[in-house]
Amino acid sequence: MNFLQTLLVRSVYAIILLTAVLILNFSMMHLAPGDVADTIAQANGGADAEVLEAIRAEYGLDQPFLVQLGRYIGNVMQLNLGYSFYYREPVTELIIQRLPATLLLVFSAQILALLVGVFLGVVSAQKPNGLTSHFVTFIALFGYSAPVFWTGILLLIGFSLQFQWFPVAGMRDVTIDGGFWIKSWDVVVHLMLPMITLASVFLALYSRLTRATMLEQLRTDYVRTAYAKGMPHLKIVYQHALKNALSPVITLAGLQFSAVISGAVLVEAVFSWPGLGTLAFTSILARDTPTILGILFFSALVVIIGNLLTDLAQRLVDPRIGGKE
Amino acid sequence: MSDLTTDAPNISQSPWGQAWRRFRGNYAALLGLVILTTIIFVAIFGPSIYGVDPYEMLWAPFSAPGLDGFILGTDYLGRDLLAQIIAGARVSIIIGLSAAFMSVVIGVSIGALAGFYRGWVEEILMRITEFFQVLPTLLFSMVIVALFGASLPMITFAIGVVSWTAVARITRSEFLRIRELEFVMASRASGTRPVKIIFNVILPNALPPIIVQSALMVGSAILFEAGLSFLGLTDPNVVSWGQIIGSNRQYILDAGYTVTFPGVAIFITVLCISLVGDGLNDALNPKLKER
Numbered sequence: 290m291n292f293l294q295t296l297l298v299r300s301v302y303a304i305i306l307l308t309a310v311l312i313l314n315f316s317m318m319h320l321a322p323g324d325v326a327d328t329i330a331q332a333n334g335g336a337d338a339e340v341l342e343a344i345r346a347e348y349g350l351d352q353p354f355l356v357q358l359g360r361y362i363g364n365v366m367q368l369n370l371g372y373s374f375y376y377r378e379p380v381t382e383l384i385i386q387r388l389p390a391t392l393l394l395v396f397s398a399q400i401l402a403l404l405v406g407v408f409l410g411v412v413s414a415q416k417p418n419g420l421t422s423h424f425v426t427f428i429a430l431f432g433y434s435a436p437v438f439w440t441g442i443l444l445l446i447g448f449s450l451q452f453q454w455f456p457v458a459g460m461r462d463v464t465i466d467g468g469f470w471i472k473s474w475d476v477v478v479h480l481m482l483p484m485i486t487l488a489s490v491f492l493a494l495y496s497r498l499t500r501a502t503m504l505e506q507l508r509t510d511y512v513r514t515a516y517a518k519g520m521p522h523l524k525i526v527y528q529h530a531l532k533n534a535l536s537p538v539i540t541l542a543g544l545q546f547s548a549v550i551s552g553a554v555l556v557e558a559v560f561s562w563p564g565l566g567t568l569a570f571t572s573i574l575a576r577d578t579p580t581i582l583g584i585l586f587f588s589a590l591v592v593i594i595g596n597l598l599t600d601l602a603q604r605l606v607d608p609r610i611g612g613k614e
Numbered sequence: 615m616s617d618l619t620t621d622a623p624n625i626s627q628s629p630w631g632q633a634w635r636r637f638r639g640n641y642a643a644l645l646g647l648v649i650l651t652t653i654i655f656v657a658i659f660g661p662s663i664y665g666v667d668p669y670e671m672l673w674a675p676f677s678a679p680g681l682d683g684f685i686l687g688t689d690y691l692g693r694d695l696l697a698q699i700i701a702g703a704r705v706s707i708i709i710g711l712s713a714a715f716m717s718v719v720i721g722v723s724i725g726a727l728a729g730f731y732r733g734w735v736e737e738i739l740m741r742i743t744e745f746f747q748v749l750p751t752l753l754f755s756m757v758i759v760a761l762f763g764a765s766l767p768m769i770t771f772a773i774g775v776v777s778w779t780a781v782a783r784i785t786r787s788e789f790l791r792i793r794e795l796e797f798v799m800a801s802r803a804s805g806t807r808p809v810k811i812i813f814n815v816i817l818p819n820a821l822p823p824i825i826v827q828s829a830l831m832v833g834s835a836i837l838f839e840a841g842l843s844f845l846g847l848t849d850p851n852v853v854s855w856g857q858i859i860g861s862n863r864q865y866i867l868d869a870g871y872t873v874t875f876p877g878v879a880i881f882i883t884v885l886c887i888s889l890v891g892d893g894l895n896d897a898l899n900p901k902l903k904e905r
Binding site: 313314318433434436439442443445446554585 | 745747760762837841844845846847856859863870873881882884889
């Protein structure tokens with residue numbers, strides 16, 4: 290199957306998955322006690338039964354379930370995710386405002402975790418009983434066992450409160466005035482702690498897997514041949530063995546996207562990072578149903594796009610994969 | 615491969631006996647098991663031994679650890695932090711165990727059916743599994759808890775219903791492997807009912823990796839619960855580790871310890887579970903150890 294065909298099949302499949310997400314979300318909202326009419330009434334200080342009925346009729350809440358579901362899916366296809374009665378803004382706009390912050394956090398943490406994780410894994414595979422190897426085992430255990438929000442708070446106490454190297458919260462300092470580069474640097478400084486916190490969880494996973502697959506590769510015949518013909522050690526490790534060891538690591542990274550977004554929700558809460566997680570948290574407390582639905586939809590979309598990108602990366606690393614399907 | 619002599623199977627022992635012997639030789643796993651047993655002991659008997667009410671305001675807020683007779687100090691409402699952590703152990707461990715149990719039941723059922731029947735059954739079940747892998751688990755659980763109420767059973771359900779995918783995949787691949795083996799063929803040929811083949815013939819042989827994964831599931835369920843209750847999506851009348859961190863979070867400038875200690879409790883518990891899980895993995899799947 291060539292590349293375009295695969296992409297097409299993948300996209301159709303992604304659309305089916307997203308529709309399933311919509312149906313599940315909508316059914317859940319439908320099953321839950323209370324509806325939009327109650328929310329509107331609450332936001333306006335209460336309403337009697339008659340007004341509630343009028344609101345329900347206006348928003349089509351008195352229609353049968355399937356009609357409502359069909360209308361909802363139709364709206365989402367036009368990128369209309371409804372109106373938030375809490376923020377008094379269309380949900381799509383709300384999400385588009387917050388999405389870049391979450392994407393920045395999620396992707397930078399993934400990339401950091403992959404870079405450092407793979408590097409540590411490669412170094413420790415060359416000396417399976419060396420100091421780095423023990424260090425990898427240690428951070429792997431720490432990354433798996435420490436709750437990510439706790440790691441974040443500890444880093445916050447250490448590096449923002451004690452040493453004051455990094456800002457305590459948010460993504461920008463509004464008092465800073467300057468050109469594009471000064472403002473970008475400000476975002477980078479704000480990003481540091483949240484990114485490191487989120488990466489710490491996945492770093493462990495990737496370094497451990499890289500170590501295992503590298504150990505496997507370093508034992509193969511082609512590596513021994515390369516040594517025999519006198520190829521430099523670093524070239525063998527980083528050009529030959531690593532190329533073959535990377536494939537499972539990238540697969541794993543792709544599977545982690547939904548976990549990374551879950552982690553990002555907690556990290557955003559710790560550092561008041563103005564992304565989807567913070568939005569989800571406040572809208573859940575406010576019982577702002579359309580916004581919650583929209584966030585679930587968009588985060589599933591991010592996971593699917595992340596998976597797709599992983600697939601592409603996989604093909605770059607290992608051309609054999611395209612042929613097999 | 616070098617330890618072939620020490621690892622030679624002892625014929626007089628059952629496979630489980632051999633596994634225990636290998637587990638016993640793993641000191642990290644043993645240490646984990648000992649600490650874990652202690653934590654469970656504290657969770658069960660701790661409240662009656664320590665006897666301080668975790669919900670009562672006893673003293674001024676933020677009394678530092680060791681001062682005024684409070685071993686771990688007091689929280690933002692002047693409650694005994696040690697008593698809270700002991701009470702929280704119970705909630706965290708019960709939810710961790712029952713959510714992990716739920717996800718193992720769902721995961722094993724789906725994986726077993728998919729791996730045994732193959733064909734369209736497998737196709738549908740694995741699509742459902744993929745669907746749950748795409749959902750951002752924490753967000754989904756947050757929505758469930760927010761919509762249907764933050765009772766402990768609902769929290770357990772919200773964690774269990776999103777965490778089973780790994781178990782399902784492992785069970786399925788084990789079933790795919792084992793269903794082709796000769797003894798399964800033999801019991802099929804002799805007309806054993808499918809239900810019996812699944813539960814009595816294949817499942818016992820598929821257990822080792824499932825057990826390892828289930829052990830690790832308990833750890834992730836505890837972390838998951840901590841995350842939810844850190845965000846405040848928990849029964850406000852029941853103290854749990856994550857909830858202590860969440861409710862003291864605003865005061866880290868004055869009293870970092872109120873956040874540090876409950877986190878240490880979560881960390882140690884999950885760490886011990888993963889040490890035991892690693893030990894189980896080496897003990898139950900000795901051939902995989904070299905991988």
